[in-house]
Amino acid sequence: MKAGLVGYSQTGKTTLFNALTGQGAQTGAGRGTKANLGVIKVPDLRVDKLSAIFKPRRTVYAEMTFVDLPGPRGKGVGLDSATIQALRETDALALVLRGFSGLDGEEANATRELADFESELILNDQIVVERRLEKMRKERGHEREQAVLEACLEVLSAGRPIRTMDLAPEQEREIVSYAFLSQRPLLAVINTTEQDVAKPLAADLEQAAKERRIELMSVCALIEAEIAALPQEDQAEFLTSMGLQEPAAARFIRKAYHLLDYISFFTVGEDEVRAWTTRRGDKAPRAAGRVHSDIERGFIRAEVMKYDEFMLVGSEAKMKETGKLRIEGKEYVVQDGDILHFRFNV
Ligand SMILES: Nc1nc2c(ncn2[C@@H]2O[C@H](COP(=O)(O)OP(=O)(O)OP(=O)(O)O)[C@@H](O)[C@H]2O)c(=O)[nH]1
Ligand SMILES: [Mg+2]
Structure with missing residues (x-):
């Protein structure tokens, strides 16, 4: 499975990516136009316990791939075609929202950022749908597909993502090849300050997410990057001192798993204990x-x-x-x- 870390420039995507992949506190990579690719092990206590019983030669965790994509510099700049292509190749999107004051002192406004970024996705889909429909309306023989696309266009024109449509499986099949961006499962990650990480999220943000069928979580990417850079033995102690139960990576992966309807099954033996990912x-x-x-x-x-x-x-x-x-x-x-x-x- 492959999740894309997306969002506007300087929201902390690369910092989070480094934390998730355990590359430690370093920024800069993934900046500009280059995408970062990283694979992480999915932490799973059950694997550890099975491994303790079988004492296999190899223990293998399930894996998840992240792509850290450079974001648009601001509202109205738009997503470039390379980024759009990269987005289409993901199973799900994690949208990183800035929850800390920007370098220029600009205050955080995660709710607006969320709406702006979704508008980008919606607009891209709308263009694709309109172009396709223009051709279809002159032809015949695509009635079923056309009907679904017309319904999509209505929703998109109203500024709503395709994700919010209750499409039947046979309708889904008609449009699956378009890989619509606003249909992607989306997890919004608010990158907060150290002070705000334990606070509940703003009510308007919760509301906006609910309307769009978006899942929310907050992390402090800077802390997470620090934790990831620590030697394994010190990580637990540091987490406890911060009042955190586990690193955000574990929470993040669980959320992403849930969002995508992924489940894990295991194969066991003296040779190998291994977790695999499949769809519910x-x-x-x-x-x-x-x-x-x-x-x-x-x-x-x-x-x-x-x-x-x-x-x-x-x-x-x-x-x-x-x-x-x-x-x-x-x-x-x-x-x-x-x-x-x-x-x-x-
Ligand atoms: N105060 C604060 N700064 C952060 C936090 N997370 C990241 N930063 C800083 O924000 C700047 C941008 O972080 P990056 O992780 O490079 O952001 P990005 O989203 O990858 O940016 P682009 O690659 O340009 O799109 C860096 O100077 C980070 O140190 C945070 O939680 N709090
Ligand atoms: Mg970056």
Whole structure:
């Protein structure tokens, strides 16, 4: 999965990116026109616990890719075509909003920034839809697609994102190839000052986010970058001293996961304990395909153990004895926390 860190210039995207990827407190990279790419491990206590039981040669966490994209310099400047292309290649967007006074002393106004940035996304989509409809109205044979696009245009013209439309799955399919920007799941990250990080968010911001179906969280990127730069042993102590439960990276990833309907399943053994990412609702063969396409093609069945049940008894043998190791077929819908073993034949 790939999440784009977007937002206006000097809002702290690169600082946050460095914190998330553990590159420490350094800014500058990702500035200007260059995009930064980073992969982070998804922290998961369940992986640690399984690893403690199996003592495998390798422990592998799920991964998430971030792209740190340079933002427009201000309202009205617009997103350049390279950035738009990069946005289209992401699964979800994390929009970084400035919650601290700017260098020139300009006060933070996250609510306005949020509205402005969404307008950019909406405008881009509107242009795409209008161009397409102009052609379609002269042709025939695209009636279903045209109907969905007309509905989109109405919403976009009213300044609302496509995200807020309740499209049926068959309508979604008609427009999936457009990869509309205002349809992307969006997590707004308010980059606050050290003083404000524990404070509740402003009511108008909460309201604006709700109307747009946007999730909110606040972080202090500077603190997070400092934490990330500390040696592992000191991180917990520092967090406690700041009154924080865990680094923002963990919260951020959980939010992003939730937002995207991603879940984790595990494969275990003496060789490797590993977490994998799949979409909520995926059936066993699709999940198997995340591990290897051969396993999806040759899928026969999956042996399933529930993480919680497994932790209670502590071994595969006991799971079998108590009848808790289940054999599931092609129609099984994988659940978050499933420990899976695939049987396949190629
Ligand atoms: N006061 C304060 N300054 C911050 C915070 N986060 C970032 N900054 C500062 O804001 C400036 C810009 O940070 P960057 O992370 O480079 O911002 P950016 O969004 O990547 O900027 P562009 O790449 O130009 O789009 C740097 O001087 C940071 O030190 C914060 O939480 N509080
Ligand atoms: Mg940057």
